[in-house]
Amino acid sequence: MNRLAGKVAMITGAGRGIGAAIALAFAREGAAVALAELDIETAQATAERIAKEANSTRVVAIGTDVTQSASVKEAVAQTESAFGPLDVLVNNAGINVFCDPLTMTDEDWRRCFAVDLDGVWNGCRAALPGMVERGAGSIVNIASTHSFKIIPGCFPYPVAKHGVIGLTRALGIEYAPNNVRVNAIAPGYIETQLTLDWWNGQPDPQVARQATLDLQPMKRVGQPQEVALTAVFLASDEAPFINASCITIDGGRSALYHD
Structure with a gap:
């Protein structure tokens, strides 16, 4: 239960769902955890529950809008002020935007990309300087099986999620010499x-x-905690040579040729 002992982690969109499950799993494994969440009341309630269930005093909720780079930068600063240098970032915040391509508004397009792709980049851009300077760090981006499979009627969500994989691979290679690993998890139906x-x-x-x-x-x-267990692995010292990769968690669905 100490696979992340001594590590400091920030998880975006951690108020509920997969993000909350990751935050709980990290706290149980000994990490200090910051829940960076737009809905601060939800984040605070979740942080209190995690602190109780994980028997940890090193859990904090931080109001964060991932679409705003300054907000994410401030969240990293608050996390480090509370617990010390950031070791792990999980970019989990995301929204579903499913539209007809030819009737979709410009606002729908920007809303999807602002959270699902720009939000991931904002997190990486805020966390990377410190990780690069210290020569260590792990970033885990929550992608989706939409990152490589297409379901009609889900546009433009898969376009943004394809971008998350590209961002993961590009940054993973860029900062590999600095011992900073950037990986992704692609959940299916959770x-x-x-x-x-x-x-x-x-x-x-x-x-x-x-x-x-x-x-x-x-x-x-799948269950949120099943995604969380993989995030723990990627964040831990058990995965030192896994970089610029994506682990799929979908029970084998994406490997199925047809029904």
Whole structure:
């Protein structure tokens, strides 16, 4: 339970879902954890729960808008002020923007990229200078199976997520000589609140849920903590030679040729 002992980590979008699961897993493994979240009330409640469940006093919530580079830079500064130099950054914050390409507004396009790609870059740009100077660091970007698979009706979300993989690979190679690793995780169907909201928004939620389960080789969807365990591995000293890579967590769905 000490795989991240002594490390300082910041996770964006950590108020709920995958981000909250990663923050909890990091705290349980001994890391000091900052939850950088737009909804500060949600982040504070989650931070209190994590502190209790992980029996840790080194958990803090920081109001952060990942679309604003100054906000992310300030979040890194606050994290380091509270706990010391940042060892790990997890760029998890993201939103779903699914539109028809020819009727999508400019605002929809910018909203998607502002969070899902610019937000990742803003995190990297804020964390990298310190990591490069110290000659150590791990950045984990939460991508998606949309990063390499296309589902009709989901534009422009996969375009942004393809960009996250490109950013991960480019920065991983750029800063490899400085012992800074940049990797990505590509989750498939994970039972987050967003997934539950989508099922519940369908005419028959149970039918919609079952249709999703039927698509999965393992006949279930993933859980946020299953993504969190991989994030722990990439952030830890157990993955020193994994860089500019992407680990897919989808139960084998993306390897399936057809149903």
